[in-house]
Amino acid sequence: MTATEDRTRAAERKPPQIVDMSWDPITRIIGNLGIYTKIDFANQEVVECHSTSSLFRGYSVFMKGKDPRDAGFITSRICGICGDNHTTCSNYAQQMAYGVKTPPLAEHIVNLGEAAEYMFDHTIFQDNLVFVDFCEAMVKATNPSVLARAERTPAPRGDIHGYRTIADIMRAFNPFEGEVYREALKVSRITREMFCLMEGRHVHPSTMYPAGVGTMPQPSTFTDYLSRLTRVIDFVKEAVALNDDVFDFFYEALPGYEEVGRRRILLGCWGAWQDPAVVDYRYENMNRWGKAMYVTPGIIVDGELVTNDLVDINLGLRVLLGSSYYEDWERQEPFVTHDPLGNPVDMRHPWNQTTVPVPQKRDFDGKYSWVMSPRWYHQPSDSHLALDTGGGPLARLWSTALSGLVDTPYIKATGHSVRISLPKSEKLPETTLEWHIPRWSNTIERDRARPYFVAYAAAMAYQFLEEAMQMMRAGETKVFQDFEVPDEAIGVGFHEAVRGVLSHHLVIKDRKIANYHPYPPTPWNASPRDSHGTPGPYEDAVQGQPVFEENGPDDFKGVDIMRTVRSFDPCLPCGVHMYLGKGKTLTTMHSPTYGASHG
Amino acid sequence: MGTIKVGRRQAKPTTPTHVRGLHQGNWGPRRRQPGHHEDGTADARRSTGIHWKRHNRVMDSMPSISPG
Numbered sequence: 001m002t003a004t005e006d007r008t009r010a011a012e013r014k015p016p017q018i019v020d021m022s023w024d025p026i027t028r029i030i031g032n033l034g035i036y037t038k039i040d041f042a043n044q045e046v047v048e049c050h051s052t053s054s055l056f057r058g059y060s061v062f063m064k065g066k067d068p069r070d071a072g073f074i075t076s077r078i079c080g081i082c083g084d085n086h087t088t089c090s091n092y093a094q095q096m097a098y099g100v101k102t103p104p105l106a107e108h109i110v111n112l113g114e115a116a117e118y119m120f121d122h123t124i125f126q127d128n129l130v131f132v133d134f135c136e137a138m139v140k141a142t143n144p145s146v147l148a149r150a151e152r153t154p155a156p157r158g159d160i161h162g163y164r165t166i167a168d169i170m171r172a173f174n175p176f177e178g179e180v181y182r183e184a185l186k187v188s189r190i191t192r193e194m195f196c197l198m199e200g201r202h203v204h205p206s207t208m209y210p211a212g213v214g215t216m217p218q219p220s221t222f223t224d225y226l227s228r229l230t231r232v233i234d235f236v237k238e239a240v241a242l243n244d245d246v247f248d249f250f251y252e253a254l255p256g257y258e259e260v261g262r263r264r265i266l267l268g269c270w271g272a273w274q275d276p277a278v279v280d281y282r283y284e285n286m287n288r289w290g291k292a293m294y295v296t297p298g299i300i301v302d303g304e305l306v307t308n309d310l311v312d313i314n315l316g317l318r319v320l321l322g323s324s325y326y327e328d329w330e331r332q333e334p335f336v337t338h339d340p341l342g343n344p345v346d347m348r349h350p351w352n353q354t355t356v357p358v359p360q361k362r363d364f365d366g367k368y369s370w371v372m373s374p375r376w377y378h379q380p381s382d383s384h385l386a387l388d389t390g391g392g393p394l395a396r397l398w399s400t401a402l403s404g405l406v407d408t409p410y411i412k413a414t415g416h417s418v419r420i421s422l423p424k425s426e427k428l429p430e431t432t433l434e435w436h437i438p439r440w441s442n443t444i445e446r447d448r449a450r451p452y453f454v455a456y457a458a459a460m461a462y463q464f465l466e467e468a469m470q471m472m473r474a475g476e477t478k479v480f481q482d483f484e485v486p487d488e489a490i491g492v493g494f495h496e497a498v499r500g501v502l503s504h505h506l507v508i509k510d511r512k513i514a515n516y517h518p519y520p521p522t523p524w525n526a527s528p529r530d531s532h533g534t535p536g537p538y539e540d541a542v543q544g545q546p547v548f549e550e551n552g553p554d555d556f557k558g559v560d561i562m563r564t565v566r567s568f569d570p571c572l573p574c575g576v577h578m579y580l581g582k583g584k585t586l587t588t589m590h591s592p593t594y595g596a597s598h599g
Numbered sequence: 600m601g602t603i604k605v606g607r608r609q610a611k612p613t614t615p616t617h618v619r620g621l622h623q624g625n626w627g628p629r630r631r632q633p634g635h636h637e638d639g640t641a642d643a644r645r646s647t648g649i650h651w652k653r654h655n656r657v658m659d660s661m662p663s664i665s666p667g
Contacts (some may be wrong), residue, residue: 067616103639220667475662478639482626512616
């Protein structure tokens with residue numbers, strides 16, 4: 001059994017009154033996601049759920065034959081909000097393939113850029129998109145009794161954030177008018193500026209290359225970043241207090257709310273921020289430098305750490321089909337039979353995958369999505385685990401806490417919690433926040449982890465800044481390492497996109513890309529039922545969840561379901577569509593432009 | 600592409616990824632851009648061509664930091 005157990009309460013069941021409810025496309029997320037459910041209004045619960053995406057991208061198809069050095073720039077376009085995560089991950093994979101190590105200062109410049117990205121993206125998603133589901137206007141429309149109670153409930157951490165009651169906080173969440181909503185927009189601008197100082201441009205970085213960066217390290221690069229970071233620290237400290245107050249209140253006001261979006265604890269984290277003193281990008285040493293990352297990679301099953309070895313994580317990856325519009329590649333020639341350590345690589349591993357799309361009609365009993373079903377093979381139980389990312393922060397904090405390896409001046413992983421120390425800021429004193437491993441992997445905990453991770457990223461940024469400035473003062477300003485592209489090589493990059501695990505798998509033959517497969521977080525989270533019938537995490541989390549909304553089938557908003565789906569921070573990357581009048585072809589180009597005459 | 604009906608392809612996947620003589624970017628900008636040193640560091644010549652020697656470090660024992 002690789003999915004969550006049936007939560008149906010046997011006692012006191014009324015005859016079901018099942019209504020089909022679907023949301024396609026879901027708004028306030030990125031891309032094109034449809035959620036199709038059957039809701040039993042008599043027993044107030046979701047009976048069945050299917051998640052589907054009608055979007056085909058085909059990066060793995062058209063990357064073939066291209067220059068591997070272009071991969072970071074091309075794959076950045078996968079996403080319109082976390083493109084730099086793809087560039088970073090692609091560069092990690094390329095550095096492994098080229099056998100090159102980035103200079104330490106360049107590594108910290110990438111780390112600083114990524115820290116700013118986490119702060120920016122989590123803030124804008126949480127405060128401007130997720131909180132709309134928890135704002136006064138929404139709660140009034142869906143659970144008026146909860147709002148009435150919120151008016152009477154004082155906010156326990158009012159001394160930090162300045163709001164008297166929970167309802168005051170909810171009013172501050174109201175879109176376009178609320179104070180928190182507007183402040184978050186300002187903060188996301190500042191954090192984006194921080195990002196641009198390091199990586200040149202947001203979100204498709206212009207100064208990130210394999211083996212280094214083009215950012216010129218000079219004193220003002222780092223002081224400009226520092227001054228902006230210090231400006232947002234007040235907001236970060238307040239955000240954590242606000243979130244804790246609101247989410248604690250939901251548990252209290254709606255007993256049983258922990259069941260909303262709860263699924264078996266199956267979390268995956270691939271680690272973020274390399275330690276320049278340890279990392280050498282060699283596959284043989286991947287276990288060592290993976291554990292030195294400032295967010296520890298790990299796979300957590302039922303609250304226990306299964307592994308934090310990136311080699312194990314890599315070899316356990318399996319891409320299953322089952323309900324996806326693709327043809328199987330079992331009969332194709334494998335690209336990689338053994339990894340550099342001599343371990344056998346499975347045919348269903350992304351290194352060996354061939355994407356063969358077969359568009360067809362959507363059929364919920366057969367094939368219904370363009371998303372494949374990535375799974376992690378767990379040998380002891382001989383099962384393919386449908387891991388989720390907990391929206392990113394939940395898995396990152398959980399894995400870091402359990403491994404207990406991160407011990408830096410600002411962050412300490414204790415084995416059961418993560419302690420984050422933030423320095424004094426304009427309004428608030430020096431603060432130590434502590435994120436404890438929660439009892440459940442559910443909607444509220446996924447959302448709660450997000451502001452804590454913003455604090456985590458801010459705290460790490462202080463450390464990266466201090467170390468980078470020290471290197472610069474010592475004159476170690478080298479930021480690029482020369483390299484050669486080998487004739488044949490393989491590489492893998494492990495990173496954390498903002499919303500969770502990200503891996504790029506690269507095979508080079510004849511100095512060209514022979515196979516390239518990016519595995520971002522959403523294929524894990526939004527995957528449909530696989531060939532073993534195991535539902536993907538969205539389906540699993542929504543299926544069987546209770547419904548607390550007070551509206552009946554006629555004016556049902558599905559807020560509890562939307563909260564669950566959004567808690568995963570869905571990001572089904574959007575394609576760019578261009579319209580050129582009546583189909584007039586302006587120009588036809590083929591990359592590489594200069595190579596065209598060589599045919 | 601499986602069983603999808605597609606037109607005649609415009610791309611030529613057999614063309615080389617790189618044409619000889621074109622700048623590849625695998626090596627640092629030292630040869631083309633003044634002020635960048637062999638060891639990856641840079642000096643004031645990177646930022647300005649005017650009296651740049653006067654903006655450099657005053658002693659060899661000091662680190663060479665790019666002005667800015």
